[in-house]
Amino acid sequence: MSDALLTLEGVHTHIGAYHILHGVDFVVPRGQLTLLLGRNGAGKTTTLRTVMGLWRASAGRITFDGRDITRLDTQKIASLDVAYVPENMGIFADLTVKENMLLAARGARTAAHMDRQRLQWIFHLFPAVEKFWNHPAGKLSGGQKQMLAVARAIVEPRQLLIVDEPSKGLAPAIINNMIDAFQQLKASGVTILLVEQNINFAKRLGDTVAVMDNGAVAHTGTMRALAEDEALQRSLLGLAI
Numbered sequence: 001m002s003d004a005l006l007t008l009e010g011v012h013t014h015i016g017a018y019h020i021l022h023g024v025d026f027v028v029p030r031g032q033l034t035l036l037l038g039r040n041g042a043g044k045t046t047t048l049r050t051v052m053g054l055w056r057a058s059a060g061r062i063t064f065d066g067r068d069i070t071r072l073d074t075q076k077i078a079s080l081d082v083a084y085v086p087e088n089m090g091i092f093a094d095l096t097v098k099e100n101m102l103l104a105a106r107g108a109r110t111a112a113h114m115d116r117q118r119l120q121w122i123f124h125l126f127p128a129v130e131k132f133w134n135h136p137a138g139k140l141s142g143g144q145k146q147m148l149a150v151a152r153a154i155v156e157p158r159q160l161l162i163v164d165e166p167s168k169g170l171a172p173a174i175i176n177n178m179i180d181a182f183q184q185l186k187a188s189g190v191t192i193l194l195v196e197q198n199i200n201f202a203k204r205l206g207d208t209v210a211v212m213d214n215g216a217v218a219h220t221g222t223m224r225a226l227a228e229d230e231a232l233q234r235s236l237l238g239l240a241i
């Protein structure tokens with residue numbers, strides 16, 4: 001049993017007058033890939049944003065690597081080697097792929113300052129990043145943009161990589177490429193937290209799952225156990241895997 005890298009305990013989040021998270025509890029074990037599942041509007045994105053300090057938890061506690069991060073600002077949380085890829089990916093369409101990567105690399109003013117070995121590893125994971133290095137990012141396909149977004153997030157070594165719906169809107173062949181890349185990322189030892197709606201994607205990558213419903217976690221366990229229990233899938237997700 002691995003230890004917890006990230007723990008949420010009784011986390012509540014209000015957005016304006018709306019009470020969105022109602023006491024979220026789950027653990028992201030170190031070195032594993034954890035999936036946050038649940039129907040539309042269950043509170044998955046709000047949970048990720050609360051972990052990153054983009055929404056402030058109104059109650060509860062978030063612990064990362066043994067440290068209480070509940071009240072830290074986003075920049076400070078990122079500086080603990082936590083990367084977040086939001087659903088809109090945060091790519092600068094007018095800048096080249098190279099410039100997008102440079103902006104994500106702390107302290108690297110030119111491509112020559114980037115860690116060469118790490119860049120080669122990223123090119124191997126996401127060949128499109130190398131192929132379109134000098135092209136404007138806005139010209140990339142949806143799948144290539146998603147790959148660039150993940151590539152940006154890992155341009156520096158990370159302890160925790162958080163990605164909101166990496167497979168969203170992607171063609172099946174591209175989803176397979178994305179699964180391969182996440183499998184290699186997992187093998188590199190980085191802990192990963194994904195929000196995912198594509199259950200095939202989830203099934204092939206997930207170690208641990210937390211299923212949200214109505215602003216709280218309704219179920220936690222292994223992906224394998226959930227994949228084998230169709231009745232549980234139907235009751236939690238309203239679908240069959």
Ligand SMILES: Nc1ncnc2c1ncn2[C@@H]1O[C@H](COP(=O)(O)OP(=O)(O)OP(=O)(O)O)[C@@H](O)[C@H]1O
Pocket residue numbers: 015018020038039040041042043044045046047
């Ligand atoms: N900025 C906001 N203002 C008001 N309500 C919001 C805001 N953002 C999210 N919500 C509400 O919070 C609830 C949870 O939204 P959230 O985006 O976290 O769900 P989700 O599980 O990620 O769903 P989806 O898969 O559709 O993105 C929804 O009812 C949503 O309408």
